[in-house]
Amino acid sequence: MAPELSVRLRGSEPPVAIPRNRIHFLFGSGRFSYDCVTCGAHCCKGFGYQLRTGDEFEEHVRRMPTLAVFAEHSSSPSDGRLSVRNCPPGCFFLQADNRCGVQVDNGYEAKPETCRLFPFNSFRLFDNRLIVSPHLSLCPLSIAGVGEHRAQSDHDALAIEMARAGINREITTVRPAIADGRKLIETEEEIVRLSEQCLDVASYSEFAAAQDEVWRTDERHSTHDRAAAASFRDLVVEVLGGQTSKLKPGDPSLTRLMVTMTPILRAEILFPPVTSADAPISPARATRMLSVIDLVAEFARASGMAAMTYHTITRLFHDFKPLLELLSMLDHEVAFRDGDRIRWPFPGPESSARRYLSLVRGILKSGRPGHERALGELLGTPTSGELLERVAYLKGVARCFTGILVPASSGSRVRRMGWHHHSRAAFQRWMVINLPDDRILRVRH
Numbered sequence: 400m401a402p403e404l405s406v407r408l409r410g411s412e413p414p415v416a417i418p419r420n421r422i423h424f425l426f427g428s429g430r431f432s433y434d435c436v437t438c439g440a441h442c443c444k445g446f447g448y449q450l451r452t453g454d455e456f457e458e459h460v461r462r463m464p465t466l467a468v469f470a471e472h473s474s475s476p477s478d479g480r481l482s483v484r485n486c487p488p489g490c491f492f493l494q495a496d497n498r499c500g501v502q503v504d505n506g507y508e509a510k511p512e513t514c515r516l517f518p519f520n521s522f523r524l525f526d527n528r529l530i531v532s533p534h535l536s537l538c539p540l541s542i543a544g545v546g547e548h549r550a551q552s553d554h555d556a557l558a559i560e561m562a563r564a565g566i567n568r569e570i571t572t573v574r575p576a577i578a579d580g581r582k583l584i585e586t587e588e589e590i591v592r593l594s595e596q597c598l599d600v601a602s603y604s605e606f607a608a609a610q611d612e613v614w615r616t617d618e619r620h621s622t623h624d625r626a627a628a629a630s631f632r633d634l635v636v637e638v639l640g641g642q643t644s645k646l647k648p649g650d651p652s653l654t655r656l657m658v659t660m661t662p663i664l665r666a667e668i669l670f671p672p673v674t675s676a677d678a679p680i681s682p683a684r685a686t687r688m689l690s691v692i693d694l695v696a697e698f699a700r701a702s703g704m705a706a707m708t709y710h711t712i713t714r715l716f717h718d719f720k721p722l723l724e725l726l727s728m729l730d731h732e733v734a735f736r737d738g739d740r741i742r743w744p745f746p747g748p749e750s751s752a753r754r755y756l757s758l759v760r761g762i763l764k765s766g767r768p769g770h771e772r773a774l775g776e777l778l779g780t781p782t783s784g785e786l787l788e789r790v791a792y793l794k795g796v797a798r799c800f801t802g803i804l805v806p807a808s809s810g811s812r813v814r815r816m817g818w819h820h821h822s823r824a825a826f827q828r829w830m831v832i833n834l835p836d837d838r839i840l841r842v843r844h
């Protein structure tokens with residue numbers, strides 16, 4: 400630990416330096432490793448890299464005089480940052496043996512910031528605190544065994560490397576999911592420590608219950624204990640139309656993967672960019688979303704995927720995020736957030752659109768005292784169809800509702816309902832569907 404160290408945000412005016420005790424790594428120290436020799440240089444075959452204007456850019460142009468043609472300012476000329484865009488099959492400096500030409504000729508420290516810090520270069524900024532997690536794509540990260548420590552992901556070594564040249568100030572500023580952002584960060588660090596202790600738990604449900612213990616104060620969505628976590632899991636399987644008997648929970652390597660990745664995915668959920676307009680998701684609800692990913696991963700395994708990796712989980716998380724959000728509230732009453740619009744048109748066949756409408760009406764009622772019905776109950780009846788249609792319907796509903804559903808118990812009520820899109824064709828379609836309750840739909844045409 401190097402307490403005196405600080406990371407400069409290059410280009411910030413007035414100058415900003417973040418001390419070590421405000422740098423928060425949301426993964427276990429030494430937990431990940433990677434092998435650039437066998438990887439095939441994935442990260443050098445992506446979209447490019449970033450450079451500082453001035454000395455760094457001049458050094459690259461000295462090596463490759465024609466490179467300037469492919470560089471452009473990242474946002475404004477004054478931010479001191481350039482993007483160099485790669486073309487397939489890879490970076491201008493990538494050698495035939497998949498090694499970086501800059502590093503081969505001038506050493507590791509000469510590489511651009513993007514490449515030096517990769518894959519631990521996913522930065523978030525809040526209240527002069529830096530939240531660090533691994534990049535979600537490209538690098539095929541491996542997870543160290545219990546008791547092993549990999550130098551490539553050692554927190555202090557990474558902090559030293561960040562401090563050496565500073566990092567660019569153009570990083571994502573986040574809006575923590577709860578008002579006390581400092582508490583959120585510190586408690587999520589506690590979950591990192593917990594994940595290190597729970598690498599050998601028998602099932603993810605056990606770790607989900609342990610996460611809830613850390614967030615005891617927020618019990619509205621919590622699974623409280625192992626039995627509650629398992630029963631929530633059964634409910635999700637039922638709504639998805641799956642059969643629990645076809646799943647084989649408790650694969651140790653999958654559970655360890657999920658436990659290790661939990662703090663990283665929680666950071667994705669709990670620290671959205673300030674620009675995000677979606678309703679905040681509580682820490683306990685984040686736990687539930689991760690329980691659903693664990694389940695979806697089991698569905699993937701039951702569908703023939705034998706090997707699960709870091710990228711399997713990040714891809715599932717990305718692809719299923721709206722559905723995870725929806726399913727995380729299955730046994731709760733929900734309401735539409737004040738002032739939000741329900742998105743339309745609903746994708747899929749007309750029968751699904753009708754079901755969607757009845758669901759919208761049910762949720763509107765559940766926003767009024769005395770008409771409470773849990774989301775699972777509202778979803779349960781209309782989803783009792785053929786399996787493919789059921790899943791397509793659930794995914795469509797999830798996309799329409801993402802970011803606008805909140806727990807009804809939070810006091811939110813629907814004040815204004817409108818439609819995101821309201822073409823004449825959509826209106827005529829609605830006439831066919833024969834919507835009886837005009838509180839739901841207002842169409843101007």
Ligand code: SF4
Pocket residue numbers: 433434435436438439440441442443517518537538539
């Ligand atoms: S993707 Fe990861 S393992 Fe592959 S070359 Fe880049 S840093 Fe190395």
Ligand code: SF4
Pocket residue numbers: 442443444447448490491492493494498499500501502510511514
């Ligand atoms: S500069 Fe080097 S490490 Fe960075 S993308 Fe190019 S070849 Fe890869």
